[in-house]
Amino acid sequence: MSTGIYWFRRDLRLADNPGLARALAMHEAVFFVYLDEQTQAPYDASRAWLSRSLQALAADIAARGGVLNVLTGRAEALLPRLAAALGAEAVHVSTLHEPDADARDARLAKTLLHEGVRLLRNGGRVLTDADRLRSKSETVYRVFTPFYKAALGTWRHVAVEAPTHLSAVQLPEGEDWPTTEVRSPRPAWDLGFWQHSTPGERAAHLRLEAFLGEVDGYVEARDYPGQDATSRLSAHLHFGEISPGRVLAQTRAIGSAGADKFLAEIGWREFAYYVLYHWPQSTSCNFNPRFDSLQWREDPEGLSAWAQGRTGVPLVDAGMRQLWHEGRMHNRVRMVVASWLTKHMGIHWQEGAKWFMHTLVDADLANNTLGWQWVAGTGVDAAPYFRIFNPVSQSQKFDPSGEYLRRWLPELAALDNRSIHAPWMSGVSVRGYPAKPIVDLQTGRQDALDRFARTAR
Numbered sequence: 001m002s003t004g005i006y007w008f009r010r011d012l013r014l015a016d017n018p019g020l021a022r023a024l025a026m027h028e029a030v031f032f033v034y035l036d037e038q039t040q041a042p043y044d045a046s047r048a049w050l051s052r053s054l055q056a057l058a059a060d061i062a063a064r065g066g067v068l069n070v071l072t073g074r075a076e077a078l079l080p081r082l083a084a085a086l087g088a089e090a091v092h093v094s095t096l097h098e099p100d101a102d103a104r105d106a107r108l109a110k111t112l113l114h115e116g117v118r119l120l121r122n123g124g125r126v127l128t129d130a131d132r133l134r135s136k137s138e139t140v141y142r143v144f145t146p147f148y149k150a151a152l153g154t155w156r157h158v159a160v161e162a163p164t165h166l167s168a169v170q171l172p173e174g175e176d177w178p179t180t181e182v183r184s185p186r187p188a189w190d191l192g193f194w195q196h197s198t199p200g201e202r203a204a205h206l207r208l209e210a211f212l213g214e215v216d217g218y219v220e221a222r223d224y225p226g227q228d229a230t231s232r233l234s235a236h237l238h239f240g241e242i243s244p245g246r247v248l249a250q251t252r253a254i255g256s257a258g259a260d261k262f263l264a265e266i267g268w269r270e271f272a273y274y275v276l277y278h279w280p281q282s283t284s285c286n287f288n289p290r291f292d293s294l295q296w297r298e299d300p301e302g303l304s305a306w307a308q309g310r311t312g313v314p315l316v317d318a319g320m321r322q323l324w325h326e327g328r329m330h331n332r333v334r335m336v337v338a339s340w341l342t343k344h345m346g347i348h349w350q351e352g353a354k355w356f357m358h359t360l361v362d363a364d365l366a367n368n369t370l371g372w373q374w375v376a377g378t379g380v381d382a383a384p385y386f387r388i389f390n391p392v393s394q395s396q397k398f399d400p401s402g403e404y405l406r407r408w409l410p411e412l413a414a415l416d417n418r419s420i421h422a423p424w425m426s427g428v429s430v431r432g433y434p435a436k437p438i439v440d441l442q443t444g445r446q447d448a449l450d451r452f453a454r455t456a457r
């Protein structure tokens with residue numbers, strides 16, 4: 001009997017999973033495994049999501065007669081052992097499209113081949129073939145809009161049905177396997193995460209359908225954090241609970257201005273993976289080396305005031321508190337808090353990126369790196385380096401009634417709509433809230449301009 005191993009990673013779904021379909025077509029028996037390798041920094045919030053997502057996947061597999069085995073340890077050590085004990089011919093995976101992980105897969109493929117086992121890699125995580133997509137002059141895209149125009153025409157979705165029956169291949173007996181259960185690292189912390197989100201494939205499909213029902217409002221409403229009018233699909237996409245192909249197909253079927261705008265945001269995710277593929281060093285270096293001489297401030301106290309939502313700037317503090325309590329933050333507010341940290345406070349974008357990776361349930365190396373470098377002005381794309389978000393005018397424009405601010409800053413809830421965005425400007429002092437911003441808005445802006453101007457010389 002032919003046996004294969006399906007190694008789930010960030011494709012925690014049964015439908016639209018080409019690698020899984022291939023494994024099931026190739027073998028009479030397929031062993032399902034998730035390896036808790038714990039090789040990365042402990043991205044706590046996203047680990048809480050992972051824990052629930054794996055429970056959902058295990059239940060979906062069990063409902064079809066199969067079993068998901070969760071083991072702890074490195075793939076290099078466990079997979080050859082498992083393959084030998086099961087007599088498996090191949091290990092199937094979906095490619096992660098992260099440079100370090102992909103390089104590790106290439107090494108692993110060689111190790112397995114020594115034992116006569118093939119590592120079969122499959123697509124499904126992204127829509128764009130980063131290796132092939134080039135401009136007419138054969139250069140790699142650095143700017144979003146031309147990338148998107150070229151990429152959009154190449155995107156296809158081939159629907160793959162979820163299997164209806166699975167065989168229950170158990171861990172081979174006679175060996176001591178390191179079985180485990182991925183747990184939320186801090187259960188008391190993550191309670192707020194689940195008020196608006198449910199991990200798992202079924203929840204992801206329901207979320208997409210509910211969102212697409214309202215997608216026409218997306219063009220206008222997506223920028224208003226109080227309205228919460230975005231899809232909230234990012235963690236589902238990160239963990240592969242839904243395929244970008246399915247999102248593409250269902251969105252294209254609508255064909256409205258809102259659907260087009262939403263697809264462009266999916267395009268940003270594609271662009272982030274494309275940039276990471278072509279500039280793998282961008283996770284730890286400025287994308288544009290011209291900014292290597294930029295002076296950053298060492299300010300641990302400022303950094304922790306920012307992280308804890310104590311900067312005295314209401315929109316920044318509201319965003320950072322939402323992040324801590326819900327493991328997410330509205331995109332507009334992500335841009336504002338990132339700009340405040342890197343421009344007004346002059347703190348290195350990598351410090352902010354690290355905190356986001358620790359606290360976001362959708363923490364994603366490609367998207368997070370692109371977001372931070374874009375806002376910091378050190379990144380790819382044509383954003384002018386002198387773009388500095390004014391957190392007060394952003395707040396007045398995108399949260400005019402202070403709805404979002406009041407939700408996250410109860411100490412300011414009683415202020416009127418005019419003074420809530422910048423209490424110090426109206427001479428209002430609020431007990432328990434900083435009397436003025438940690439950095440003066442004008443001075444911080446000018447300092448940032450000066451620091452950037454020095455790199456231009």
Ligand code: FAD
Nearest residue numbers: 230231232233234265266268269331362363364367368371
């Ligand atoms: P929607 O507006 O509904 O967008 C749909 C999908 O498109 C998202 O789920 C996401 O997959 C993708 N998307 C949207 N905007 C972007 C973008 N600017 N870049 C890349 N993909 C995008 N997104 C993450 O998924 N993980 C991160 O770690 C992350 N870090 C960020 C850090 C900074 C500093 C900034 C400015 C943005 C970051 N983003 C990140 C992008 C964006 O803020 C989130 O994807 C979005 O807020 C998630 O909410 P949503 O699913 O409701 O988005």
